[in-house]
Amino acid sequence: MSASVHSPVVQPPEVRPAVPEPERKSPSRWKLLAIVVVVVLLGGLAYRQWVKRTPAPSAAVPAFRTVKAVxxxxxxxxxxxxxxxxRNYASITIPLLRGPDSRDNLTLLTLAKSGSQVKKGDLILSVDTQTAQDHIDDVTDMVRQAHNDIEKRRAEQAIEWDQLQQSLRVAKADLDGWKLEAGAIELRTPIDKELIELQVEESAARYKQLQEDLASKKIAHAAELRILEITSERQERHLDRHVTDIKRLTIHAPMDGLAVMESIWRGQEMAQVQEGDLVTPGQRIMKIVxxxxxxxxxxxxxxxxxxxxxxxxxxxxxxxxxxxxxxxxxxxxxxxxxxxxxxxxxxxxxxxxxxxxxxxxxxxxxxxxxxxxxxxxxxxxxxxxxxxxxxxxxxxxxxxxxxxxxxxxxxxxxxxxxxxxxxxxxxxxxxxxxxx
Structure with a gap:
């Protein structure tokens, strides 16, 4: 016998019908139209009231500018x-120097402030003169040496002059001696007479030559001394130029007034002169106005x-x-x-x-x-x-x-x-x- 096997029956799930959602009611057309009509009427009424209140523009009247005669x-x-x-001013420039180094640059050591009031006699400008002062010391030694050379040459000339005077005295004595010998010439042999006469002539010529040498030597000595004196004077003038230059490099205000500085090139731009700048003789530095x-x-x-x-x-x-x-x-x-x-x-x-x-x-x-x-x-x-x-x-x-x-x-x-x-x-x- 065969046994029958019963399997359980599976029931399908229950499907519920979907319930439709209620539809939203939209405003009807006549309501929208009514709203539009109301808005248009209100706009028309407002425009009409505005037109009534706005006055009509009047005819344009031309306007002219007028002024009263005075x-x-x-x-x-x-x-x-x-x-x-x-109108009244004094230009202050670096003095032109007279010394041989007159073209060298100079350094401003002291300078009045631009725009300051100065009084006559106030120190307004000075230049560094240390180099010139050192040179003055050297030139002073040169002047002293020139004076010594003159004195030395005078002493030498005095010795030479004494020697010439002594030579002249010796020649004169020699000439006088031979003249005495010639006074007794009758007692001499003919040969001695000729020798004595020759000696007299020779001594006279030597004496005359020494007299002429004495005159020329006197002129030569004077010329030598003059050369040395000129050398000394040149050195003294050299010294005097430097001393005067140093005095002129310190400048005082020639009048009361206002100090106005000049402008110079400093690098790539123009700037007012100030202490420490390098300047050249003849350059204008300021005005006292x-x-x-x-x-x-x-x-x-x-x-x-x-x-x-x-x-x-x-x-x-x-x-x-x-x-x-x-x-x-x-x-x-x-x-x-x-x-x-x-x-x-x-x-x-x-x-x-x-x-x-x-x-x-x-x-x-x-x-x-x-x-x-x-x-x-x-x-x-x-x-x-x-x-x-x-x-x-x-x-x-x-x-x-x-x-x-x-x-x-x-x-x-x-x-x-x-x-x-x-x-x-x-x-x-x-x-x-x-x-x-």
């Missing part, structure tokens, strides 16, 4: 540009120089101090026009100096400055701007305000400058004129 002083000026300088008497050194174009006169008043300003104004006058006008290397020789300028009245501690040398020189002036003039004057068919006129408009009024123009004009006829002070 009565005053009108001046025509000429601008002189340049830099300030002192009188700050109470200043001037402007400038130039004027040759085409405008005809309007300039010595003594003409001027208004002066310094670029470093815009608010400072000074008065002055033209002091000098150059006789010759000069050229400029930057503009070429075809542009010629005339140098002009304008002195500054009074003194101000702010005005120091080498400041850029200007001077408006008054070349012509009209007092109690009726003044209007140049832009208010019009010309038509050779006639000048201005537009004077009259009520709501402007009236055309002929005028006569007098003195003018760069911005204003004096009206001699046609406009009264206080009249309002159009300037555009």
């Amino acid at each position: 009565q005053g002083v009108l001046q025509r000026t000429l601008r002189v540009s340049g830099q300030t300088s002192a 009188d700050p109470t008497n200043m001037q402007i050194e400038g130039t004027v174009n040759q085409a405008e120089i005809g309007d300039l006169r010595v003594g003409a008043p001027a208004h002066i300003g310094v670029d470093a101090f815009p608010g400072a104004k000074f008065k002055g006058k033209v002091y000098s006008v150059g006789a010759l026009a000069t050229g400029s290397w930057r503009a070429g020789n075809y542009v010629r300028n005339v140098p002009v100096k304008v002195i500054i009245d009074g003194s101000d501690p702010r005005v120091i040398p080498d400041l850029s400055a200007w001077a408006d020189v008054i070349v012509e002036q009209k007092d109690d003039a009726t003044i209007v701007p140049l832009s208010a004057i019009h010309n038509e068919d050779g006639q000048s006129f201005v537009l004077v305000k009259s009520g709501v408009g402007f009236a055309k009024r002929p005028v006569k123009v007098g003195l003018t400058n760069a911005t204003h004009a004096a009206i001699t006829e046609g406009v009264n002070p206080g009249d309002e004129v159009r300037i555009n």
Whole structure:
């Protein structure tokens, strides 16, 4: 018998049907349309209210600038540009040395401070003179040696002179002896007579030659001494030059004033002179200036120089101090026009100096400055701007305000400058004129 085997029955899992989620309701079209309509209506109402409140633009009315004619002083000026300088000053330079080493560089040992006030007689500059002092010691020994050489040669000449005098005395005695022998010549043989006569002649010639040698030797001795004296004088002058040079290398202020240093090349740039710099004889080191008497050194174009006169008043300003104004006058006008290397020789300028009245501690040398020189002036003039004057068919006129408009009024123009004009006829002070 076969036994049947029953396997367990596996039930499939129960599948539950999915429950659909409820759909979200979207706003309907008529609601969106209603919202849009409401927004449009509100915008229209707001624009209508804004239009009602905004006033209508009025017709454009042209605007004109006007200015009133004034009565005053009108001046025509000429601008002189340049830099300030002192009228009274003393240039301090390294002295030109007279010694043989006069071209050597020198070292500044003492120097007054730039911008300091100095008094007459104050030490302002000195140079290191140690090398010159050592050389002076050597030259002093040379002078002493030259004096000794003179004394030595004089002693030698005295000995030589005594020897010559002794030789002359011996020759004279020899001549006198032979002359005595010749006095008794009758007792001599003919041969002795000839010998005695020859000896007399020879002694006389020797004596005469020694006399001539004595005179020439005297001249020779004097010449030798003069040569030695000239050598001594040359050395003394050499010494005197160095001593004088050392004294001149210490410089004192020749006047009261302000110390202004010059600029020199130091390396690759310009710098003011200072202690320790190497300088050469003849080099300018500083100026001692009188700050109470200043001037402007400038130039004027040759085409405008005809309007300039010595003594003409001027208004002066310094670029470093815009608010400072000074008065002055033209002091000098150059006789010759000069050229400029930057503009070429075809542009010629005339140098002009304008002195500054009074003194101000702010005005120091080498400041850029200007001077408006008054070349012509009209007092109690009726003044209007140049832009208010019009010309038509050779006639000048201005537009004077009259009520709501402007009236055309002929005028006569007098003195003018760069911005204003004096009206001699046609406009009264206080009249309002159009300037555009």
